Amino acid sequence: MADPIEPSTSSSDPNSIPIPTTILHPRREPFEHGLLTIQKLIFNDPVQALTPLKQKFASPSTQRVDSAALAELLQISFDHSRLVLETLASVLHSESDPLVTALPDDVDSIGADLRDLILFLYIQSYKRLLPRSHKDSAAVADVWPSMSAFDGYLSALSPLQLVRSNSRRFMPSQADEEAHQLSYLQKHLANILSLLSEHVEGESEESLVLNMEGFEHLGFLIQFGDKGSGGVPLSQAAPFFANSDPDMPAAPVPVSQVHDWLLQTIASSLESITEKVSAKENGSPSGSDQDIAMADASPSSAKASPTARSPCFVEGVSKSSYVKQASDLKSSSVKVINCHDSTIYILAPLRYAIIYGCSDATIVLGAVGKVSLPLCC
Structure with a gap:
């Protein structure tokens, strides 16, 4: 032995x-x-x-x-x-x-x-982190599904509500x-x-x-x-x-x-x-977690996170077309969030893509390892 x-x-x-x-x-x-x-x-x-x-x-x-x-x-x-x-x-x-x-x-x-x-x-x-409560949650629920069984932290806002309210304030940040x-x-x-x-x-x-x-x-x-x-x-x-x-x-x-x-x-x-979270809440956001100002729904509202760990965000595109090439991405993953009545091209090889809260949109992806499409219609 x-x-x-x-x-x-x-x-x-x-x-x-x-x-x-x-x-x-x-x-x-x-x-x-x-x-x-x-x-x-x-x-x-x-x-x-x-x-x-x-x-x-x-x-x-x-x-x-x-x-x-x-x-x-x-x-x-x-x-x-x-x-x-x-x-x-x-x-x-x-x-x-x-x-x-x-x-x-x-x-x-x-x-x-x-x-x-x-x-x-x-x-x-x-269990995924739930979103922060929205001040007008009842009105939001009337327009857009309030939660996805697949992704518990998804935004509760429709694309047009996203434009007016900067919904990422209610979504958990990367640090959260x-x-x-x-x-x-x-x-x-x-x-x-x-x-x-x-x-x-x-x-x-x-x-x-x-x-x-x-x-x-x-x-x-x-x-x-x-x-x-x-x-x-x-x-x-x-x-x-x-x-x-x-x-x-x-x-x-x-x-x-x-x-x-x-x-x-x-x-x-x-x-x-x-x-880091406290500093952000006190008005000193970090580069990777900074909220995106959504004053209007246009391709300029999309943002790529600056670090390798953070996914690239394409967010709030409405009634327009938007293209991201491989040279525009600094990450191997992308999140397409709350886009409406638009055509979006992500022409780069990716490991992961999450597309959620989108409606009446055509989204073209290049080679991708895994795709999730919760809360889309």
Whole structure:
């Protein structure tokens, strides 16, 4: 029988663990584009529901899960399990995962990495941030659907009402959404780590440990810095795995130590984001969250966010045509919001596109990985 894995001997005292100065961000992709409207995937107790999946595929030789096995284990249809794998592939953090580049006919044979799949299924219970209340909500509801079951935070205004009211004041900003997502992760962190951890036998009280590979899979949910702008690899930001020798992997770390460090890091990031939101509400908006003045409905009201993390917005276009070329976009995702009786061309390759609150509009997209069309008619 092989000797048990020895956990790291680093102190689990949270006061001895340095907190990184770089802000921890939730990844927008799984929270914004990875939630499915499949009722059987919303678990009352995710740990209880997902532990059998972990136990069945935990051995090193079977750590990828195909559609048939997933359908059988979760008691969902094969089509739904296939949709799970395809959606997971579209929001994965690792471009090197074979599922990302798999051809449609090969998705089932390749399957999903067990740890990524567990994280993806866990966050299906996440509830999006609701919009701020509108001062004339009754009048708004008379004209335009007040809420979408698909996207809980959608604008409640019609395109013409958007022109008059600057509805993005009532939609959660990027900072609001990040704070909400980090708070969710903060609340569920212990459960998430337990599902990624390994049990080791021995005299130590720390029977649950997390190895570096398992820790890096948390990159599906969180990241340091901005993707595409010099972000810090997750394992290099953690003091217990930083500067590890690739030829000699770091020893597994007690889950309690990882939990304490991440809780402190999330709390520090939440404090920073809260200060950002407060500054905006006090009249000092940041570049990426600044509200768009919608004095009139014209193509000039559309705005591209300046950072790689922020989607490009095309908003409030009415009775006109509008074109965006690849050179106009600084992001791989776009949101077309509350456009009416218009023709809009987004002529650039995209990973994600969300089109909502639009009516009587023709919207032409180039190559795109995933499209959502809630609240459109």
